[in-house]
Amino acid sequence: MKGENVRNSFMEKQKELAQFIQQFCDKDGIFSTDIPCLHFIRVSHKLEPLYQIHKPALCIVAQGTKVVIMAEEIYQYDPSKYLVVSVDLPLSGEIIEASDELPYLCLRLDFESKQIFDILKESEQLKIKETDSHRGLFVSNIHSSLLDAVLRLVHLLDTPEDISVLAPSVIREILYRILQGDQGRSVKQVAMIGSHAERVVNVIKQIKQDFTRPIGIKRLASIANMSESSLHHHFKQVTGSTPLQYQKQLRLQEARRLMLSQTIDAANASFQVGYESPSQFSREYARLFGLPPIRDMQRIRNINQINL
Known part of the structure; x- marks a missing residue:
């Protein structure tokens, strides 16, 4: 009985989030909010794959299903899961479940590595010893504590005068919950100064800045303070591709x-x-x-x- 009550409560929270996004989005599109890093997405029909450079963000689907492809790896998520992108990644995304009656509804919360770094500084339990780099993208089962914090954040849109004071602390809690999750290391790694992943992020910034020019692996390895083979290995671990790809x-x-x-x-x-x-x-x-x-x-x- 207790387990059933927990499931029913969780489903009610998911329904509440879907209804809020639906009320906010009166048509299909991507909508900015009064919380600058928070966006809502609504799509009422299946879409062909969309290619983009996805910035670091938490994505929660409140209704519908989406598939994301990085290199040749496929990640599918729906209201029972959430997706996190921890570094700028070339991805393709395809909405595979959506209709006029039940449109695809999604929340996207953008974040920066500095926010993660600030949390890590104050949370000894989140310290990790680096062994190897991890993918800069993961899908994980959503849990009640994360969903509760997300609902508190979106409801701040009902009282805009509270956003500047309360939103930063709620966003901090959301990121903390992600870091506590079973795949939180994927996010931690990019904020740890000197880690392999943090150095890969610096290389990504350089590639994006000079992407129209011929790429110099030796120069990128120098920026990362790695050997060329080590850069190749860790870059592929994080992004699923080589610097040239x-x-x-x-x-x-x-x-x-x-x-x-x-x-x-x-x-x-x-x-x-x-x-x-x-x-x-x-x-x-x-x-x-x-x-x-x-x-x-x-x-x-x-x-x-x-x-x-």
């Missing part, structure tokens, strides 16, 4: 964005993101997105017209 995905995703937003052709886009050969760009684009650039643009624009 990571840069390639940055280039291709930016080229796709340019072609969609500025209606420039594939050759121009390829040169702007650092390719010297349009034919090589077209081959690599097709490998990532499934179609060569021209056909991919036609397909996306046709879908957009249908959805208007």
Whole structure:
């Protein structure tokens, strides 16, 4: 009986979160809130894979189901689970369960490694001895203490005058709950100064800053204060890709964005993101997105017209 009561209480909290997001989002889209790092997402139909560089964030699905792919690894989550991305990662995401009656509803809470570092400084129980790097993304079962804190955060939107005083402490509690979880080490590692993962984060920042230029592994290894082989190993452990593959995905995703937003052709886009050969760009684009650039643009624009 007690176990059943706990389950019923948990389901009521999930329903409460879904109803709140639904009330806040009167149509499909991504919505900012009065809490700058908090966003709500609503989608009322299944979507094709969306490619993006996902920044560090906690994502909780209140209704529906989503699949995220990093390299060739597949992560699926729904209201029983939550997803955490702890470093900037090239990902593709696909909503596989959504409808007009039961739209996909999601909460995204962005965070920074400094927030994690500040918690670690004050929480001796969270100290860990580094052994190896861990994936910068994980899916874990959601628990009541985390859901309670998330609900308190979203309800602050009902009293905007309380946000500046109360939101920072509630966000801190949410991050603390993630760190306490069974995969909290994935988040801890990026905030530990001098850790392998923290050095990988510095390399990611450099690649993002200079992604249109030829990549220099020796230079990146120097930035990380690692050997080239060690950088390769830990970078792949965290991101699922090599530095060169990571840069390639940055280039291709930016080229796709340019072609969609500025209606420039594939050759121009390829040169702007650092390719010297349009034919090589077209081959690599097709490998990532499934179609060569021209056909991919036609397909996306046709879908957009249908959805208007």
